[in-house]
Amino acid sequence: MPFTLVGPCELREEIRKSRFITLAAPISTPAEAQAFIEQNSDLNATHNCWAWKLGDQYRSSDDGEPGGTAGRPILAAIESQDFDQVVVLVIRWYGGIQLGTGGLARAYGGGANKCLQQAERLPLIHRVALHLDCSFSELALVKVRLADMSGLIQEESFTANGVELSIAVSPEQVDTLQKQLADISRGRIVLRRDTHA
Structure with a gap:
């Protein structure tokens, strides 16, 4: 390891x-x-x-x-x-x-x-690459949830509509994180797997 x-x-x-x-x-x-x-x-x-x-x-x-x-x-x-x-x-x-x-x-x-x-x-924990979009007001909470799971923010870009994040979390935590992000955003934040990996 x-x-x-x-x-x-x-x-x-x-x-x-x-x-x-x-x-x-x-x-x-x-x-x-x-x-x-x-x-x-x-x-x-x-x-x-x-x-x-x-x-x-x-x-x-x-x-x-x-x-x-x-x-x-x-x-x-x-x-x-x-x-x-x-x-x-x-x-x-x-x-x-x-x-x-x-x-x-x-x-x-x-x-x-x-x-x-x-x-x-x-x-170093094996992590999977994911992408998500969130609003400016949700960003702080998203970061807290990621930190709780020892997740990493690999890229952060601000757009007119909010924030696009490239993140990495351990495979076992993907479902839990998806549920937590759905709760924060009333189902609007959806994790997408990195198709390039």
Whole structure:
């Protein structure tokens, strides 16, 4: 079963006079991953190397380190511990001693591994994608019902008539959610399955 993080975590270590800070956090979109990297990167550091994984999507960056010595080992640490929907950023301040390509891969991958090992995990629940339309006045209640079921809002778009939502809930909760939404809207809100999935 894949896991994500309950919240952000951090690991600090020194390896042969280089300082490393590893930061990890849960994400739900590629944009969130990029925002986390931009907000937490230290422009005064020598390197800000990172990787993220979100389902079938993933990216990584060596940020100036020799190719394959930082981003890929960080990504490998995420995958080897069965994490998903996670971003990891490793910030390095060079301390004057070269680590070599093997040493770099061990430092970046090892920091990511240790940081994720000590973090609190949250199992990722299988969810089905659904769509619904609701009025502006119903939106807050719809969000409460979804939160009660650990559902996710994947997309929210406002139209002239109300709000279109793309959501994801566990398959067992679809019928219950449909009943609750029908009660809120006097039968007007109908869940539609994602036909693209």
